[in-house]
Amino acid sequence: MTTEQLFQEKIDAKTGKVKMYRDNPLYFLKRSNISLYKSFLLYLYYSIASWLPDPPRPLGSLALPFRTWLASRIFLSAGKHIKVSRNVRFGSGQNVVIGNYSGLNVDCWIGNDTIIGDDVMFGPEVTILSGGHNFERTDIPMREQGNTPRRPVVIGNDVWIGTRVIILPGVRIGSHSIIAAGAVVTKDVPEYAIVAGNPATIKKFRTITH
Numbered sequence: 115m116t117t118e119q120l121f122q123e124k125i126d127a128k129t130g131k132v133k134m135y136r137d138n139p140l141y142f143l144k145r146s147n148i149s150l151y152k153s154f155l156l157y158l159y160y161s162i163a164s165w166l167p168d169p170p171r172p173l174g175s176l177a178l179p180f181r182t183w184l185a186s187r188i189f190l191s192a193g194k195h196i197k198v199s200r201n202v203r204f205g206s207g208q209n210v211v212i213g214n215y216s217g218l219n220v221d222c223w224i225g226n227d228t229i230i231g232d233d234v235m236f237g238p239e240v241t242i243l244s245g246g247h248n249f250e251r252t253d254i255p256m257r258e259q260g261n262t263p264r265r266p267v268v269i270g271n272d273v274w275i276g277t278r279v280i281i282l283p284g285v286r287i288g289s290h291s292i293i294a295a296g297a298v299v300t301k302d303v304p305e306y307a308i309v310a311g312n313p314a315t316i317k318k319f320r321t322i323t324h
């Protein structure tokens with residue numbers, strides 16, 4: 115999985131300090147190794163499909179499968195019967211993996227290298243982060259210090275993630291777990307756990323039935 119930074123720093127020849135980032139779209143696509151075909155799909159997705167309505171609004175029954183089809187072609191891997199609702203953001207999406215019967219709800223924002231298992235339910239406005247900013251130096255602005263190495267989030271099977279949950283980089287969510295609405299998940303969640311709060315802590319475990 116590619117985890118290199120997507121922006122190249124420009125260095126001032128005299129001071130040796132970072133001046134700016136090259137972040138124009140063509141350079142982004144080149145560094146990200148995104149093909150022309152996927153670039154076209156991304157253009158369709160973000161300029162048109164992501165804004166189309168969800169059911170039961172008019173045209174929603176046509177817009178939802180169209181948007182989901184585009185996303186499934188953009189992702190590294192997409193299972194069967196997935197759902198991508200309105201205004202879901204996933205960057206380039208090129209390293210996103212999503213399993214069977216999983217759905218991304220309206221206004222979700224996920225890192226472009228998130229791994230999602232089967233039967234995962236997302237509430238609206240879930241945020242999943244897989245990167246951050248360096249801040250060790252104080253002689254230059256943080257925006258000029260580049261990005262930290264990417265640490266993708268991995269989500270197991272049969273997970274329910276509530277509304278406005280935030281999951282921080284590198285976290286692994288165990289299968290069959292539940293993340294309560296508004297939780298900020300800063301560390302791994304074991305299987306069958308129910309977690310809530312900021313930072314999220316284990317409240318109890320689901321009863322295992324056979």
